[in-house]
Amino acid sequence: MSKYLVLFYSLLFIILIPSFSQSKDKAAKLVLDAFSSKTSTLPGASSDFSFTIHDLNDNSETDFEGSFLFKGEMYKVLMDDMEIYYDGETLWNYIIEAGEVNVLTPPEEPDPDSYFENPVSFFTIYEKDFYYKYIGEETLEGKALQVIDLYPKDLKRSFTRIRIMISKEKLELYSAKLFGKNKIHYTLKILNFVSREIPNEAFAFDPASHPDVDIIDLR
Numbered sequence: 001m002s003k004y005l006v007l008f009y010s011l012l013f014i015i016l017i018p019s020f021s022q023s024k025d026k027a028a029k030l031v032l033d034a035f036s037s038k039t040s041t042l043p044g045a046s047s048d049f050s051f052t053i054h055d056l057n058d059n060s061e062t063d064f065e066g067s068f069l070f071k072g073e074m075y076k077v078l079m080d081d082m083e084i085y086y087d088g089e090t091l092w093n094y095i096i097e098a099g100e101v102n103v104l105t106p107p108e109e110p111d112p113d114s115y116f117e118n119p120v121s122f123f124t125i126y127e128k129d130f131y132y133k134y135i136g137e138e139t140l141e142g143k144a145l146q147v148i149d150l151y152p153k154d155l156k157r158s159f160t161r162i163r164i165m166i167s168k169e170k171l172e173l174y175s176a177k178l179f180g181k182n183k184i185h186y187t188l189k190i191l192n193f194v195s196r197e198i199p200n201e202a203f204a205f206d207p208a209s210h211p212d213v214d215i216i217d218l219r
Contacts, residue, residue, distance in 0.1 A: 025131075025132060028148045031134065035172075035173075042195045043197045043198075044070065044072075044195070044196055044197055045069070045070055045194060045196065045198075046067065046068070046193075046194050046198070047067065047068055047190055047191070047192060047194070048065070049065070049066055049067065049068065049188055049189060050063060050065050050191060051063070051064040051066070051186070051187070051188050052064075052186070053184060053185075054184070055184050056183040056184065056185065057184070065079075066078055066079035066080070069198050069202060069203070071198045071200070073086075073088050075203065076202060076203050080096075082095055083096065083205075085203055085205045086106075086203060087200065087204045089105070090103060090104070090105060090219075091104040091106055092104075092205035094213070099214060101205055101210070101214070101215050102216050102218055103205075103215060103217045103218060103219060104218050104219060129154060130151060131150070131153060132148055132149060132150045132151070133148065133149050134146070135148060135163075137168065140174070143167050143168075143169075143174065144169065145166065145167055145168065145174050146167075146168050148166070149161050149162070149163050150162040150163075150164065158181055159178050159180045160180075160181060161178075162177065162178050162179070163177045164176045164177075173190050174190060175189040175190065176188045
């Protein structure tokens with residue numbers, strides 16, 4: 001699973017983006033402004049998600065499921081083989097099978113293709129490095145969705161576009177799909193989304209609750 005974290009994070013952080021800019025598409029901007037305005041005012045939120053890797057080279061699919069919490073710039077991601085905590089300053093990457101936790105301080109200027117990045121900086125990357133376009137409306141699972149494509153300005157990026165779908169009624173993310181140049185597509189789908197208060201301590205790894213885990217401090 002670890003080799004897919006870069007793509008997973010790229011999609012997951014779309015949920016947390018406070019604003020999109022630099023677009024000439026007014027229809028897309030109206031939707032994204034409303035979406036980001038609502039997201040930025042949430043006290044916190046929790047969600048279950050699915051993550052699908054579709055390899056067009058052999059028409060195979062691999063599926064994962066997990067859950068996440070976020071509050072402002074803080075987040076926590078739980079999967080079968082990994083847990084990730086970020087409290088706004090420190091990142092804990094808990095690899096369950098290995099029984100170890102890597103402790104990191106995300107760089108101020110992150111590599112856009114690295115998952116060891118500060119989500120706050122990632123917001124800025126999106127603001128300046130992407131164009132977007134309103135595609136239209138689509139109905140899936142009885143939900144009216146607004147479809148928008150994000151295009152990287154840097155044509156050397158490993159993907160051609162990211163398609164996001166936002167519910168028209170609730171202004172919540174329904175899904176995000178990344179189209180890789182290697183003919184591998186990655187889809188993050190939100191299974192449920194609940195706005196709620198979350199204590200700050202939920203976003204920090206607790207060594208006392210994991211006494212047998214090795215802590216590797218890489219700061």
